[in-house]
Amino acid sequence: MGFLDIVFYGFVAVVIIQVIFHVFFFSKFAFAKKQKVSQKNIPVSVIICAKNEAENLKAFLPSVIAQYYPDFEIVLINDASKDDTLEVMEHFSKAHRNIKIVNVKSIEAFWGNKKYALTLGIKAATNDYLLFTDADCKPVSKQWIKKMSSHFSNKKSIVLGYGAYAKINKSFLNKLIRFETLVTAINYFSFAKLGMPYMGVGRNLAYTRKEFFNANGFINHIKIRSGDDDLFVNQMATVRNTAVCYTSGSFTKSTPKKTFDAWFKQKRRHVSTAKHYKLKHKVLLALLYASNLLFWILSILLLTTLYKWKIVLALFLTRIILQYTVMGLSSKKLKELDLIFFIPFLEIFLIVMQLTIFINNLVSKPNHWK
Template sequence: MLILDNITIVICIILVISALCSSLFDTFFKKMVDKEETDSAENLKPVSVVIISDNNSVELDNNLKYFLSQDYSAGYEIIVVVSRDEDGTADVLKTYNKYKNLYTTFVPETSRYMSRRKLAITLGVKAAKNDLILLTDAVCKPVSNHWIEGMSTKCRDGINLVIGYSNYSDDTGQFKTFYRLHKEYTYMYEAFKGFAYSTYGNNLLFKKADFMSGRGFQGNLKYVRGEYDFLVNKYSKFGSAAIAISKDVMLVEDKPSKKAWNNKNTFYFETRKHLQRSFRHRQIFNMDVLGLYLCFILVIFSVIYSVLSARFVILPFSFMALVVPFISRIICAKRVLNRFNANVSLWKVIPFELALPFSNFRFAIKYILSDKYEYISHKS
């Protein structure tokens, strides 16, 4: 005999609600539309591409040709700013002397008590001849020769920041690729909805005039990293940031070393303390994770309770609460993975989503236990 009392009904309703919430709170459930922009040649503006190289002679030699072969009728210049050269970067740059639109500059070795990467960006922006600045790193390369065009056409009236996507190369581990996609997608969706918070990638367009009038990185120059985060957080206003997610405007970043991967994610815990709208941003991720874990926990307890109390009506609702979020998240992830050319197997999506908070917790512990002087350049 099936037991259908108030307790059974309440539990079934809770399971249905949890299944819906887990699906709706999913980061990949949210959709972004990339409106295709087409400008005539006379409306295009010249662009200055600033590339930061930090002991990246090999990567620069492999990737620079992709920047120099861009198809952009309005004209562009490439400015390579070398923040550190202990591996022969200067010698690599000499082999590109034939390119008339390539300029190089070096951060002085005597520059101390400030972030060398932020100083490198500042030098690059000041040296730029054009108002539109496209910023990236030497470890990245465009996937097409329309990267500059695709990014610059997004910068229309009322837009002063364009956030593009950058992916890891295919030889990168799948969890790192998924971790990056999940974070970048969250950041870009916030910008799409009008509240640009930050960016996880290295594909950013902004205006020199804004940077100079806002005194660049003033107020956070001492923090070693977070250069892209501070740019987006400081210079974006409500509705002033656009996203560029078409495949032509994507960058591919070389596989990060273990040290680079750990540093990037550990340093963020220092950076986010100095960003505006940080609490609001974290709640979006927390709702996603909480919805997923709460749903699975409710399923486990409801199955145990239904068996022990002989309330077997609960079992099909428990099954539904498990399957619906699973299928929904897989479908949404497939759409996003295909859109961003992310090399991640679909069967790993749910395990990776469950692993995200543990990965963040590991980076948080590393940050808590570390010497906080590691995150600032002023050691006095």
């Protein structure tokens, strides 16, 4: 058996793996029915942890304050900020009685650790239902609290939401950031729909105080700088206690990074937490990434050599059509349809970046929380 024979059979195996992921995993979210929202009016504590976020709080906090919801408080956590973050929080709290401030001073044992600050904020919260977002996030509608909290029930104590990034016209970096965010969301929504929830994003995440204390807070991963969102969900989420929320108006929208270097550093921190996921999740995610990488490498090699090109082209198009179908339906749900045309280019670039990030994280540790 020659080299190209081995490459060909490897390509066939990779395409089969890709088809399995798209048909049995990602289709769970892509073809999911439209969600119905039932008004519950349960008391909710919105928790926002901020470190040097004075300007973002001025810009985005009013959209949280203006939510149409009968019973909610806002817990603002000042995590040892060096700018005017605390003063801005105090300004808002004087005008709105449902705002509570938790001022966290840096201590040596937990310096730069967002989880310590979040723990103090959660303990200070009045209500049993907690909804998390970031200081640079804006709910896309005044129904955000209502729609996220509507998925809580006697059985569902964790709700995974979508945290989008704002669009910037004529910016390739912005498209890449939004594409990576879309792909990540499709992954964790699909896995959750399949009964294997493995992560959520702190820009739009909800869970109960009871779930937090059942986990002993973040104690299992308190020494890991990142992961207050995905590692907590990975530890506690199950098929029974986890719901997903993708109804229109339930999203948050964040300010994206403006430079490639800033985004690269941010992704290094995020990717560094994945090695702490449960083994089954790590295996599946590694298989997904490896099959994506090999799909492009092997297809390009086979098509440029014209080795059994008709079969290779048919397999290539099968995977591409499946991907466009699944991502198209998912993008429509998540209001990201403008990215669909650029899928092949963005996917290849993202695969290369993820490989670069993985290698960099092996060489050196990413920076801590701000």
